[in-house]
Amino acid sequence: MTKYSSEFKVKLVNEYFDGQISILGLSKKYGMPSKSPIYRWVHEAEANGLNYLITKKSHKEYSQDFKLSVIEYHKLHEISRLDTAIYFKISPSQVNSWIYRYNHYGVIGLRRRPRGRRPLMAKKKKKQTRLNPTKEEKYKQEILDLKAKLHDAEMDRDILKALKTLRENDPNSKKQN
Incomplete structure (x- = not known):
């Protein structure tokens, strides 16, 4: 679960885009401990649009x-x-x-990385070998x-x-x- 909902992110970014309040003002208004998430949301929305802020629930693996x-x-x-x-x-x-x-x-x-759960009982503790x-x-x-x-x-x-x-x-x- 994410800390902030997608609706909340879009709401803050829209308020910022309206030009009535700064990023610091938004963080104070909504009681956020830092302005960096708002800055990141604004930056992402400017580059990719507001739809980018909607939380994605995919666990994509990258090569x-x-x-x-x-x-x-x-x-x-x-x-x-x-x-x-x-x-x-x-x-x-x-x-x-x-x-x-x-x-x-x-x-x-x-x-x-290998997926899945590790075995509960290891037979012998091996020395951690360096990957080649x-x-x-x-x-x-x-x-x-x-x-x-x-x-x-x-x-x-x-x-x-x-x-x-x-x-x-x-x-x-x-x-x-």
């Missing part, structure tokens, strides 16, 4: 490739997790979870790492070009003979 594309989009475009979630029309908490697991475990952390990546996962990890390095190198290049241009155009940095 490892889709999760990697979300993480890659987030990293390469250097946008917030909220904007990434809105772009892919998924939950921001889902994006947070995938980024956390990717940062801590790499591509392996994005594997599908498959060949495909190793390649995906390497590709993402190389794309990140390339992006960093391009950013460095652009910064150096801008610095060179600024120095060439600055009258104080030119030597006077």
Whole structure:
């Protein structure tokens, strides 16, 4: 069950769109402890319409490739997790979870987890073994790492070009003979 109903979200967003009250004013008016949910709802409604605020009750499973594309989009475009979630029309908490697991475990952390209930009685307690990546996962990890390095190198290049241009155009940095 969600904390706030879909009707409540739509009501607040419509009040904000009417232009009579700010996000902070709405949070105070309705006794909300934080303005961030309202900000997120407004942002989502602006990008995808009011129907996006209606609570979805599906438990969709995403492939490892889709999760990697979300993480890659987030990293390469250097946008917030909220904007990434809105772009892919998924939950921001889902994006947070995938980024956390990717940062801590790499591509392996994005594997599908086994479903169902665990057995109540384990025969012997095994040492927790580290997951071994498959060949495909190793390649995906390497590709993402190389794309990140390339992006960093391009950013460095652009910064150096801008610095060179600024120095060439600055009258104080030119030597006077």
